[in-house]
Amino acid sequence: MSRGIYVSPTEFVSFAEARQGSTLSKQIATRERSTDLAGFGFLLPNPDPILKRQGKDISVYRDLRSDAHVGGCIRRRKAAVKALEWRVQRGRASARATRLANDLLATYDMDTLINEITEAVLFGWQPLELVWGTRNGANVPLQVIGKPPEWFFFDTQAQLRFRSREQPMLGEPLEPRKFLLARQEASYANPYGHADLSMCFWPAIFKRGGLKFWVTFTEKYGTPWLVGKQPRGTPGTEVDALLDKLEAMIQDAVAAIPDDSSIDILEAGDKGASADLYERLLMFCRSEISIALLGQNQSTESKSNRASAEAGLEVAKTIRDGDATLAAATINQLLRWVTDVNEGEQSPAPTFELFEEEDVNTEQATRDETLSRAGVRFTPAYWQRVYKLEAGDLEVAMPLEPATGEPPVAFAERDVTQATSDTLAALGTAGAPVVDNWVKQLRDLVDTYDEPQALQDALLDAYADLSTADLTELMAMAFELAHLRGRDQAAQEAGRG
Numbered sequence: 453m454s455r456g457i458y459v460s461p462t463e464f465v466s467f468a469e470a471r472q473g474s475t476l477s478k479q480i481a482t483r484e485r486s487t488d489l490a491g492f493g494f495l496l497p498n499p500d501p502i503l504k505r506q507g508k509d510i511s512v513y514r515d516l517r518s519d520a521h522v523g524g525c526i527r528r529r530k531a532a533v534k535a536l537e538w539r540v541q542r543g544r545a546s547a548r549a550t551r552l553a554n555d556l557l558a559t560y561d562m563d564t565l566i567n568e569i570t571e572a573v574l575f576g577w578q579p580l581e582l583v584w585g586t587r588n589g590a591n592v593p594l595q596v597i598g599k600p601p602e603w604f605f606f607d608t609q610a611q612l613r614f615r616s617r618e619q620p621m622l623g624e625p626l627e628p629r630k631f632l633l634a635r636q637e638a639s640y641a642n643p644y645g646h647a648d649l650s651m652c653f654w655p656a657i658f659k660r661g662g663l664k665f666w667v668t669f670t671e672k673y674g675t676p677w678l679v680g681k682q683p684r685g686t687p688g689t690e691v692d693a694l695l696d697k698l699e700a701m702i703q704d705a706v707a708a709i710p711d712d713s714s715i716d717i718l719e720a721g722d723k724g725a726s727a728d729l730y731e732r733l734l735m736f737c738r739s740e741i742s743i744a745l746l747g748q749n750q751s752t753e754s755k756s757n758r759a760s761a762e763a764g765l766e767v768a769k770t771i772r773d774g775d776a777t778l779a780a781a782t783i784n785q786l787l788r789w790v791t792d793v794n795e796g797e798q799s800p801a802p803t804f805e806l807f808e809e810e811d812v813n814t815e816q817a818t819r820d821e822t823l824s825r826a827g828v829r830f831t832p833a834y835w836q837r838v839y840k841l842e843a844g845d846l847e848v849a850m851p852l853e854p855a856t857g858e859p860p861v862a863f864a865e866r867d868v869t870q871a872t873s874d875t876l877a878a879l880g881t882a883g884a885p886v887v888d889n890w891v892k893q894l895r896d897l898v899d900t901y902d903e904p905q906a907l908q909d910a911l912l913d914a915y916a917d918l919s920t921a922d923l924t925e926l927m928a929m930a931f932e933l934a935h936l937r938g939r940d941q942a943a944q945e946a947g948r949g
Contacts, residue, residue: 494607494621494622495607495608495623496605496610496643498605498642499644500644513574513650516649516656521742522649525745526745529573529745529746532769533566533779536809537806538562538806539807540787541803541805542802544800545802549791549794549801549802552790553790555587555588556592556790559594565596568596568598569783570775570778570779572634572778572782575649576645577638578633578634579603579612580598580599580631580634580782581597581631582596582632582786583597592794593789593790606643610643613625613626632785632786634782636648651740652740652741655738655741655744656737658737662733662737682694788801828932830928831928897910897914897930898930898933898937907931908927
């Protein structure tokens with residue numbers, strides 16, 4: 453009979469299971485119990501190998517940005533992310549939380565915000581301080597300010613702390629929801645994340661050194677050598693005077709020398725092979741920097757062909773998508789905190805998304821074409837909002853005037869009820885399977901709510917699971933149905949006098 457205890461009248465737990473459960477529910481391999489020296493102190497140092505060997509902080513990486521090639525690759529990488537469009541997806545969030553998220557992000561300079569967040573891919577991590585305040589009755593971050601990462605550090609519990617003047621060693625703990633933290637490939641062993649500029653450090657250093665020696669080589673062998681000749685036994689003062697004249701002659705090409713002296717001009721031999729060594733070193737370093745920051749060097753080197761350059765652009769696009777995911781995750785954390793503060797920690801939060809404009813337009817146009825063939829009529833405001841058209845880009849077709857002597861078309865005399873049924877039948881067989889499930893629900897909602905605003909709020913609550921694009925199409929269909937219902941009621945009232 454096994455030893456144990458009854459934790460309830462019907463549940464028996466053995467001591468062996470209790471001991472096993474207590475071990476499995478706790479961490480065994482922790483910094484406090486490991487032999488790692490970092491676990492003995494309060495400060496958790498950055499494990500970056502470059503910084504450890506240099507004995508410096510990440511400010512050493514900031515100097516690399518002055519290099520033309522490094523700075524150009526950084527600018528190209530950030531520009532690819534900032535060129536994307538953004539939107540807020542409602543998901544399961546409430547209509548109020550979604551409107552709050554859209555209104556909040558509209559107040560930010562999104563280019564600056566994304567630029568600050570993507571600093572994390574360069575240095576591994578990037579803290580951003582939130583300045584909270586009240587706007588339109590909601591408590592939201594009025595400012596999001598990127599702060600230098602070298603002002604902060606992580607303790608052995610991987611908690612971010614601010615290294616202040618009052619606490620330069622232990623640092624100050626930070627309040628919850630006060631600092632956003634963007635990190636690239638952070639882990640338990642390295643909460644500081646991986647810095648891409650660490651892969652550029654040695655190539656950039658060797659590139660600078662190689663360029664310096666190449667310039668010296670050019671000065672040494674690119675200029676013809678002037679050789680002065682004097683009789684044997686010439687005093688040293690006269691030899692030095694001739695050397696000074698030769699040095700001045702290099703700049704001025706004019707010199708006065710004694711009639712018993714001579715000057716010969718010697719050209720350097722073929723040093724092309726030596727010069728090629730410096731150039732090959734510089735090009736190798738450039739290639740390493742391009743691969744570190746862009747994932748490829750085919751779109752930056754002159755020897756690449758069209759096929760290799762296009763393949764390289766695909767790799768760069770993949771890295772852009774990774775940077776966009778990092779930026780979206782950071783902003784989603786911001787929206788999560790805003791929802792927690794204003795609606796409760798259990799309330800679903802809307803999500804932020806970066807996307808490429810061309811892909812969305814193609815999919816949206818296909819859906820709009822299907823619904824238009826089904827009988828749905830979109831307003832000019834819809835086309836302008838979805839496809840970013842200007843006010844004068846759309847021309848509304850006016851109804852034709854009746855010919856002289858012909859009676860005008862009486863819409864009220866037409867069987868509007870039959871038109872409504874025809875439209876609903878077309879909607880049900882338009883080819884989109886989801887339309888079949890919407891028709892009956894739309895009938896009930898349209899019959900229940902008379903006011904457009906009430907109908908819109910009911911649709912937002914009833915179809916919270918739909919994406920923004922699908923919800924827009926559904927609302928257009930509902931208002932079209934309400935329009936036909938109104939015409940039907942007007943026709944019936946006109947028939948009754």
